[in-house]
Amino acid sequence: DxxxxxxxxxxxxxxxxxxxxxxxxxxxxxxxxxxxxxxxxxxxxxxxxxxxxxxxxxxxxxxxxxxxxxxxxxxxxxxxxxxxxxIDGTEYMVFPNMIVWPSFPNPLVYRFRPGKDQTTSYWEISLFIPFEGERPPSGETYHLEDGDKLADVPYFGGLGAILDQDVENLHFMQEGLVANSSGVFHTSRYQEQRIRHYHETLDRYLDGTL
Structure with missing residues (x-):
């Protein structure tokens, strides 16, 4: 939406x-x-x-x-x-660099920060498990290097393998964008409308209309 x-x-x-x-x-x-x-x-x-x-x-x-x-x-x-x-997965993209999943199945928050160059970024993933009664201790922070598997982080359970799929997809997407000689990035009408929405917002900041 x-x-x-x-x-x-x-x-x-x-x-x-x-x-x-x-x-x-x-x-x-x-x-x-x-x-x-x-x-x-x-x-x-x-x-x-x-x-x-x-x-x-x-x-x-x-x-x-x-x-x-x-x-x-x-x-x-x-x-x-x-x-x-x-049971459903609901995700909000907050411009420019945050994604929030306010639901029981995926209580996650993503934050993206600039990496070493234009091809990399730091992906921070926070897992917010609901609780009742006294607040439990904060979870341990895991630092992963390039190539490490999110499936190996015990807190993620089955989510880790799904997050690894996202990482692998990004690699192929980035290679395709770099190899594209047309200078035009085509997005699908429905599933990728949020990408267009994001870039429209970015363009408005760059041209001073927002």
Whole structure:
């Protein structure tokens, strides 16, 4: 999402338990639930706990299972928190260098700072785990070198491997941009509108209209 009158924010919202409209064969609710549990909750995949309850759709079942996990692993009661905040991935880009995920599944904050040259940057990732009762001690800070794997950071759990994919993608994207001889950067109409929004804001700062 982007807003014409708000140059400094854009939003990404990833719905969980809603099959893509681009699929030729749309899975039913149980198949959708199985796809989720097999990847993220293998301990309940194929068990009675991993089946739909009467009147449930896939999203409701995933929210039910996720609330149980938050209660068991973090001691957090998410009963009164909307399903979307419990299971979906929502991300805000804050111009110029911060990304915030204000949701239970991915309670992350990214900050990017200039690196040694125009091809590098420092990526700071903070993980904010919800808690109830007395505040726990702050987590340990990990410093990684170029080539180190985020999957090796124990705090990230399964998120580390996903973050590593983002790092690998950036490498190929940067090589492609440098190799582009046309001088034109093409973005897709829908998925990359936030990139255009970001550069429009940057251009407005550079030409003095913002």
């Amino acid at each position: 982007t807003w014409e009158d708000e140059p400094h924010f854009s939003r990404f919202h990833s719905l969980v338990g809603m099959p893509s409209a681009n699929l030729i064969d749309t899975p039913d609710n149980q198949e959708t639930l199985d796809a989720f549990t097999s990847a993220y909750l293998p301990e309940v995949f194929g068990t009675e706990a991993g089946n739909l309850q009467e009147g449930e759709n896939a999203r409701a079942a995933i929210a039910r299972l996720s609330r149980a996990v938050y209660k068991e692993r973090m001691g957090v009661d998410a009963t009164d928190i909307p399903n979307s905040e419990v």
